[in-house]
Amino acid sequence: MSENKANQGALVRVDGVEKIFHRAAEEIHVLSELSLQVPAGEFLALMGPSGSGKSTLLNLIGGLDRPTKGTVTVAGDRIDALSDRALAAWRARHIGFVFQLYNLMPVLTAERNVELPLLLTPLSKAERRKHVETALAMVGLSHRAKHYPRTMSGGEQQRVGIARGIVTDPTLLLCDEPTGDLDRKAGDEILNLLQALNREHGKTIIMVTHDPHASARAARTVHLNKGQLTNEPVK
């Protein structure tokens, strides 16, 4: 049902969104009257300086936070109106996250980390194993399945993070500075991987970055400045 609705327009639709944080008596306007549409199958880069609201916008699209005002519709679902429980289930079904610091569970092996989102599905153990093997193969880490994150390089850990993000075949992959903690070579490998996921598997990707080298890999780049979208890069 969601897919049908999504096909009628953009996969991601952000309309007139405002996000205000409160610190003591102070109101901090992070996003102001922001609107954005992302069609299915696009690889979009969100750029901007620190504090411009990139990560906040990504959190709103991923259902990790709610806008103070405005609406966020993803795959046909008004996620700003969902209850906490429904939103958690929605995230499990539609969103894959890739974080700057990989955010892997240090107590679990690579394959167990990748399996985590599948624990929320009704899949059997054998089915889960098959999905994990496929995801690890896609990121080229089948041989590291039994290794713990502490024994892996940053690039490898990020590839495990990507495998965890795609293992449920989500509608949307959200990447928050995925190369921010990597050297150029490892960063390039991650960007190649994301590009391949977008081009060969049709994954819709929204990537937050402040690195022009990374954003150049995306099909489209939008810029954020002081909570608003601009057409030009911020100097």
Added chain:
Amino acid sequence: MKFFHLIWGNLTRKKLRTSLTLLSVLVAFVLFGFLCAIKQALVGGVELAGADRLIVRHKVSLIQLLPESYKGRMERIAGVAAVTHQTWFGGIYQDPKNFFMQNPVEPEPFMKMFPEFILPPDQMQAWLATRTGAIVGRKTAERFHWKVGDKVPIMSPIWMRKTWEFDIVGIFDGAKKGTDTTSLFFRYDYFDETRKAQNWGTGQVGWYTIRAKDPAQAAVVAKLVDQEFENSPAETKTEPEGAFAQGFANQIGNIALIVAGILGAVFFTILLVTGSTMSQAVRERIGELGVLKAIGFTNGQMLALVLAESCLLTVLGGVLGLGLALAMTSRGDPTGGMLPMFYLPARDVLLGLGISVVLGLITGIFPAQQAMRLRVAEALRRM
């Protein structure tokens, strides 16, 4: 169970801290097991007492004797089904430390009154045929390596201050796990005739046991017995066997209250130790919990994960502690005879397991709520 590796992984993340907490829980449950075994040893007789049995003793105190002639008068009281008697012999076998009870009894009425003592029929016949015959409980027989046919010398500091010799003609077992099989019983006629020959308090017994025809009428029977001997030189005090056993235990104090008090203090300490461990464990991985929420874990699942972790810790400690306590108490009375019913009852093992689960839930609830209420975006920033 599919979350087990995640729960286990989190629990074993800080091995030293988890081990120390586990050890403290384990020690608490070993203590719990031991105290329950001691309580059982002290008040177990109350539970095993027959509901239809009454004890008749001298009104002044248990050490005052009653006339043997009371037996016939008691048998004629309405509601009395059977009467038998015992007398405290207080003998010493080789060393005063080798304590166990020895009482002279009338074999047939005695064995009918106490069906919890199981004696093979041929040994019963041998007892009836042997004036100096004695039967001994399995525990004491094993303790002193006695077997049927042995002659056992027992010195009585009460009766003629001499060494009595008995022929072991039977070894009895208990019908229930808690049945006391540490005693030795010998024939009253041998006892009384020996006393008579030496002119040493013949015709006197220690206390009577009465079986009421109807357990519901036991209180009425007790009253009738005491009325029967009112204003006599040896007035009686009659009470249910359970109350009699409880009276013994009460000489030490309110055992249940003492045990509950000690265990309350122990478990309260464990509550603080485990609670602190769990709070610390959750605080340290706020970011990771944020990741779990980001990928779709619900608030309820977060609550359950942390509670499962705390329960796993306390139940593991509980199972290990109770297992160790069971192993240690299964060797029986550590005092060498003073606590014949010293064992850890299955009921207390189950209670211990229940306490370990409750302990896990209480210690885990606050950190679990903390994990449940985490705001994802905020938690991810603390990764």
